[in-house]
Amino acid sequence: MKNFLHHFFLPHIKNNYRPKLLQHKVLFVLTLFFFSSGFLMHYVRNNYPAVLGTFSDISNQQLLILTNEKRQESGLGPLSLNQTLSQAAANKATDMFSKDYWAHIAPDGTTPWVFIKSSGYNYVYAGENLARGYSSAPDVVSAWMASSEHRKNMLSSNYSDVGFSVSTGKLSGEDTVLVVEMLGSTYLASAPVAKEENKPAQEVVTADKPVAAQEKLVLLPTLTPTPLPTQAPQVNTLGVQKDNSLNKLATINNGSVGSVKPLVNGLSLSLVTARGVVSLIIFILILDMVIIERKKIVRFVGHNLDHVFFFALMFFILLILARGVII
Amino acid sequence: MYKKFKKHLTYYLSLILVLSLGFILIFISSPNIIMQSAILLLTVFFYVLWGTLHHHLNHELTAKIMIEYVLIGLLGTSIIFFFIMGGLI
Numbered sequence: 001m002k003n004f005l006h007h008f009f010l011p012h013i014k015n016n017y018r019p020k021l022l023q024h025k026v027l028f029v030l031t032l033f034f035f036s037s038g039f040l041m042h043y044v045r046n047n048y049p050a051v052l053g054t055f056s057d058i059s060n061q062q063l064l065i066l067t068n069e070k071r072q073e074s075g076l077g078p079l080s081l082n083q084t085l086s087q088a089a090a091n092k093a094t095d096m097f098s099k100d101y102w103a104h105i106a107p108d109g110t111t112p113w114v115f116i117k118s119s120g121y122n123y124v125y126a127g128e129n130l131a132r133g134y135s136s137a138p139d140v141v142s143a144w145m146a147s148s149e150h151r152k153n154m155l156s157s158n159y160s161d162v163g164f165s166v167s168t169g170k171l172s173g174e175d176t177v178l179v180v181e182m183l184g185s186t187y188l189a190s191a192p193v194a195k196e197e198n199k200p201a202q203e204v205v206t207a208d209k210p211v212a213a214q215e216k217l218v219l220l221p222t223l224t225p226t227p228l229p230t231q232a233p234q235v236n237t238l239g240v241q242k243d244n245s246l247n248k249l250a251t252i253n254n255g256s257v258g259s260v261k262p263l264v265n266g267l268s269l270s271l272v273t274a275r276g277v278v279s280l281i282i283f284i285l286i287l288d289m290v291i292i293e294r295k296k297i298v299r300f301v302g303h304n305l306d307h308v309f310f311f312a313l314m315f316f317i318l319l320i321l322a323r324g325v326i327i
Numbered sequence: 328m329y330k331k332f333k334k335h336l337t338y339y340l341s342l343i344l345v346l347s348l349g350f351i352l353i354f355i356s357s358p359n360i361i362m363q364s365a366i367l368l369l370t371v372f373f374y375v376l377w378g379t380l381h382h383h384l385n386h387e388l389t390a391k392i393m394i395e396y397v398l399i400g401l402l403g404t405s406i407i408f409f410f411i412m413g414g415l416i
Contacts, residue, residue, distance in 0.1 A: 024391075024395065024398055027395075027398040027399065027401075027402055028398060030402055030405070031398065031401045031402045032405075033405075034402070034405035034406050034408065034409040035408060035409070037336065037409055037413065038405070038408045038409040038410075038411070038413055040414060041409070041412060041413035041414075042412040042413065042416070045413070056391055059412060068409045081369065081400045102358065102397035115329035119383055130401045133356065133358065150365060164384075170416075172358070172359065172361075173361075173416050174358070174360050174415050174416050175361065175414075175415060175416060183398060244347075248388075266356070266414045267415070268414070268416035269413055270409060270410045270413030272416075273410075273413075274406050274407070274409055274410040274411070277406055278406060280393075283404075294381075300387065300391065300392065300393065301391070301395060301400065302378060302382070302392050302395040302396055302399070303333065303335075303378070304329070305339065306339075306342060306374075306378050306396075307399050309339075309342060309343060309346055309401070309405055310374055310399060310402060311348065311371070312346075313349065313350055313403075314403045314406060314407060316350055317350065317353055317363075317367065318406075318407070318410060319409070319411060320350075320353055320354050320357055321330065321357075321411065321415065322365075322414075323357075325357060325358050
């Protein structure tokens with residue numbers, strides 16, 4: 001075993017002063033292995049999602065706790081998990097998957113506020129944060145907190161309610177975990193004295209600039225007193241999709257129902273393998289370079305330093321591809 | 328190692344520049360996976376071209392060295408391909 005490792009990873013006379021791992025045959029076999037494994041994993045993921053699939057452990061409850069922790073640290077009151085806003089978030093996620101877009105405003109011009117209103121949430125203030133490609137709730141909340149616009153949304157005193165949707169589906173051909181956070185406050189919530197009375201409703205004045213993830217004042221009070229519209233009856237938003245055709249496009253987790261945890265998480269497996277191999281190759285290249293330099297052996301091979309730079313680039317590309325994105 | 332780096336300073340700096348450019352473009356085009364893949368292929372192509380061209384200019388280019396650059400480029404591509412196919416799309 002020791003001899004094998006020595007032969008495979010270190011330059012010495014028996015391998016012609018070039019580790020077996022860096023010799024053409026092995027490089028070729030490794031290349032074939034990764035190309036064919038990629039195809040194989042893709043096939044298994046598509047045909048046996050219970051074995052190999054995309055899954056995230058993000059739950060509504062975790063997101064709520066973490067968000068409220070951040071608010072508490074800033075001296076703000078906690079947000080309440082609102083089922084109507086969660087339904088709006090789930091509808092938004094389904095819309096994004098079905099129309100295949102990654103934006104606050106749909107290609108057909110549908111704004112987030114349409115989803116909130118159609119769910120029956122009569123807001124005074126409303127906001128939306130989006131995240132994709134994250135595998136844990138702390139990562140999502142940290143990413144939002146690191147962005148001034150998203151942070152402003154999360155730490156706004158204008159909001160009293162929040163709704164979340166965590167869904168998996170294909171976005172631009174990519175299997176992704178999508179997190180939608182809808183924040184809002186109703187007139188009643190923002191003016192507690194009005195709770196017992198039929199207070200004036202609000203006239204809709206949409207902000208001109210549809211800036212993503214920014215806190216939006218979308219309603220302004222009017223002088224005309226009109227009765228508050230009745231709230232739409234609440235439906236169970238946790239993991240329920242009414243439209244069966246949309247169900248095929250995405251799986252709404254919402255932290256509890258509707259998600260099947262695969263035996264192996266394809267994303268984690270491929271990422272750990274790819275990072276591991278790239279790191280190992282970089283290590284072997286540096287080791288080879290140092291040993292050959294010290295022994296002053298003359299070889300006619302490519303510059304190891306070139307390959308180190310190249311594989312370092314591959315490592316960073318893996319980091320970019322695996323990282324989550326927020327808007 | 329340092330001597331070699333100093334000897335081929337222009338080459339290494341230009342290589343770092345090409346690779347950094349590839350990295351920046353891939354970063355900017357996130358999360359457009361198709362665009363990222365296209366930039367990756369282009370970067371790999373330039374890497375192989377740069378390496379072989381450098382050895383050619385130094386009169387030390389052999390078929391073996393050229394194959395090495397091609398194989399290293401292909402291996403890097405295959406690892407990224409493995410990650411994209413296995414975990415992303």
